[in-house]
Amino acid sequence: MTSSPLPESGAPLAHFVSTAPFDPYALKEMTPAQIRVNSASQLRLMWWKFKRHKLALASGIFLAVLYLMILVSEFLAPYNLHSRNVDFIHAPPQGIHLFHDGTFVGPFVYGREMTLDMDTLRRVYTEKPDDIEPLRFFCSGDPYRFWGLFDASTHFVCPAKDGQFFLLGTDRLGRDVLSRIIYGARISLTIGLLGITVSFILGIVIGGLAGYHGGIFDLVAQRIIEVLQSIPSIPLWMALAAIMPVTWSPILIYLGITLILGLLDWTGLARAVRSKLLSLREEDYVLAAQLMGAKSSRIIGRHLVPGFMSHLIATATISIPGMILGETALSFLGLGLRPPITSWGILLTEARSVSVIAFYPWLLFPTIPVILVILAFNFLGDGLRDAADPYK
Structure with a gap:
């Protein structure tokens, strides 16, 4: 031969x-190139496929920046969360300018004066073209308590001394809308992560046991899942949120809302885990682990679940927007978080009246980050799902 x-x-x-x-x-x-592909790990292959999904990659970067920003919300916000400017109630947004009369000045805003329209009883704000108020950066402004640990007063941007800077306008109490949106991001973004953690644990445990053991446990788990999925989500959220005592502190309310969102969102994940384990439990390596005396928890946690963890992560990523929307809806209806805690849903309660929206449309600005975050999570989830699919 x-x-x-x-x-x-x-x-x-x-x-x-x-x-x-x-x-x-x-x-x-x-x-x-062939050597590089053949020697790459599964995670590296996923990363290469994920990078080709440009929209998902941009969404991931956007979300990463947002979650880094909530670590320093006090520093980024121009004003303290509860600072009131009684002379500028329902003031419209201000524009940032760089040039004045053709001369470069740097970032500044024009000062404004308020007059009361006696016919409509509305406050009317007019710019004073000769009143230039330069913006200050890395400056000392409103005092705050950083994460409740220590006192500080340094901000990324501040208005001029005795000036004003309301990039997104103010609310009915004269509070800066931009600052409150930045503070509210900390609650609205973290409640999704905490909620999905609860949902993730319940989905893997219940779905894993149902898929691996089957029998009575699987039958009961499936009936519970069907009952929960047959009830409309928002009425069920409202019913559970309404029974929380009014005497609870804001932190307990926050934890309660997180648990409600997590306890009602695990059903889809549990079914995905169950269906996958039903097919994997007959594999030879599972039988080998059983013959070696491995416990069910070890077989599920060390041998079965890691085999499709990438799909679980993609599923969890897509579920986070639903929890953010759930918190926003509950807070908007007055059944969610309560002041002094501030979230995007609480900010939108200012715009529940049609007359308020007609006269002060800038109070709807908190919907913009909600929409952007929901879209970003959906695009990120699509990219992770495609990257985790071995057939794509």
């Missing part, structure tokens, strides 16, 4: 692959 020559002495064998199914000596050199 003829055979191709062996590789030269010193050449790495990994650079050669068999070209004939029945000739072990027929080797062909692989290209560097």
